[in-house]
Amino acid sequence: MRVVLLVCALLVSLAAPASAGEHRPAWDLKPTGVTAQFRGLSAVSARVAWVSGTQGTVLRTTDGGATWKSVGPPGTETLQLRDVEAFDADHAVVLSIGPGTDSRVYRTDDGGTHWRQTFQNTDAAAFYDCLAFFDPWRGLAMSDPVDGRFRVQATFDGGRSWRQVPDSGFPPALPGEAGFAASGQCLTTSGPFDAWLATGGGATARVLHSGDGGRHWSVSDTPLPSSPSAGVFALAFRNPRHGVAIGGDFANPTAPGPAVALTGDAGRTWRTPAQYPAGYRSGLAWRGGTLLAVGPGGSDYSPDGGRHWTSFDTGSFDSVDCAGASCWASGAGGRVARLR
Template structure:
C-alpha cells in the first residue's frame, strides 16, 4: 500500500470486507459518534477506507481529501481561509478543489487502487478523474443530457466499473481494463434492457457490490432490479426483486454482498422516510431470488447498508439521515441504535466505522 497523493490525498482502496470465520453474533446496543470533520456546507456521499488506516472522501462541491489515522500530529485544516469551521482532528489533507472549466463536479463515487485514486461526478458532463501523486487527469468524460453516474468500484488494480442512469435503453455501465487510464461504455447490446422508469440513486456509492469476479448492480425507481455479472462485466443477466417500487423515488438505494451467495439490499422511498414496508430484502442464492424481511419494522428508509467484516455474514449496519440500525441475524431482524443521521458508512474493522453525510464526517464505535 502506498500513498497516492502525499500530503493531499491518501491512498484509498475498496472497503475492507475480509470474509473470516467469526465468533457468535454480538448484540450491539449503542454507537459512539465522534465528529472528525464539520462544515455546514459539507455534503459527502463518497467515502472509502483501507486496511492501512487511510480514508478518503469526495464532496458535492468538487473537493477531495483524506485522513491518516496513524499520524499523531496536530490539526491540519481543510479550508485555510476558514479555520474555525473546517477542521479534521489529528491529521488530514483536503485542499484539492477540482474544476472542469467553470464546472464544479458533484462527486458521488470514489474508488482507488495501487494505480491511483478515482472520483466520478454526477450530471452532465459526467467527469471521471484519476489522481496519482501530484497529478489529476480527466480519464473519462460523457456529455449527454441524461448522464448521471451513481457508483464506482474495482475488481482489482487493473479492472474497474462504474454505473449510472440510462441514456439509452440500458443502464449506463463504463469499464476500465488498464488501471483506470481509459474507460469504455458498454453497448446496450451487451446489457439487459431497462424497463420504463428504471434508473438508480447516487445516495451512498453502494449501488455496486463485488465479491471476486462476481458483480451485482442495483437499480431503482419505478422498477428496481439487480443486474449480475459472473465474469467482471463481460456478460450480464438481470434478477427481479420484491422491494418497493413504482415511483421515481422508490427502490434499492444500497446493496452489499458478504460472499458469492449472501447479500442484502435496502432502500424505500426517501420522500416517505418513515415507511418500512417492502424496503429490506436478503438473498442466499447470489441474487437470483430475494426475500423481504422485517416488514413494518425498523429500519425505515436507509441509504446505505454494509456487512460488518469478520462476522460470517451475520452482522449488518444500515444507515440513513434518520439514524443507524443493527442486525445480528443476517438482516432478518433489526435494532435501532442511534438517531444520528448520515448518508454512507464504511467499516475499518468489526467495531469501528466511518460515516459521512450532510455537514460532517464522523468516527463510529459500536458497542454491546
C-alpha cells in the first residue's frame, strides 16, 4: 500500500499545475562544442541521449550531457540527418532527408563506431521526413506523397532492411500536402500497432492513422492552419487514444492562430483547446501526464493533457524527447539541454 501511495503521489505531482510556490520546469544547457542544428533527438535515459543534424552530425552522450562524442556516419557531411531513433547507448538508426538519393537510413550497433547504410531512396519524387518505431524491431519511415499518396517504408528487423508499404493502403493526398521534417516527430507510434503521420501544405492540416502497424491508413482534418509553411509539425500520443498535434506556421512563427489540437479517439476527431502556446512550435513530448512543447520562440508545458499551457523558457529549440521522467531538447547552434 505504501508503494501504491508513493506512485500515486508521483503521478499527481507530474500532472498538477504549478502553484505560486512551486518551481516551473527549466532547461539545463549542455554544451556540445559544435554549431550544427539538431532537429533529430532521441532520449534514452537521464545519462544517454543522441542528437543528429546538419553536416552529417551525430552526437551521443553517456554521462548526462557532461561530454559528447561525435559518432556520425562517415561520408555524410553534405547530408541533413533530421531524425534519430536510439534503442540504447549502442544501437541507433538515423534518417537523412532530401530529394532522391539524399533520403537514406543508417544503423549502428556499436555506439556509432561503425554504421551501415540500410536504405537509400531511388525515386526522385520521394522525400523522406521522419522515422518512428513500435519496438526495437518494427518501425516506419515516412515520405512526402508520390503519385498522389504518402509513401512509407517498413522494417521488421530494427532498421537493418526496409520494404515499401503498398500505396493502396493510403487515402489520396491533397494537392500540395506533405510532411515537415522539422523535429523528427511528424511520424509517431503508441503501443504495438498504432501509428500517426502529420501533414500540412494542403487545403487542411491533416493526421493519418494506422491501427495495423502501418498497412492501412485513415485520415482526419485538424483545426491547425495549413499552407506551404504551415500545418501539423509534431504528434505525441500518451496512449493509443489520447494524443496531441502541434505546429503552426514556420514562416510566421508569432502568428496567434491555434497551434494545438487534442484527440481522445485515436485521431478520428481533433479539437482546439481553450488556451495554447503563442506561436509556432515544432516539438512535443509527454513526461508522465505533463506535455512539453518547444520551438524557435520558446518552450511551454501543459500539466493537464494540453488544455492549458504555460511558457517557461524563451530559448530556441526544435525538438524535445523524454525517456520516463528524463527529458531533453535540441536545436540550432548546437544547443542541447536536459530538463531539471
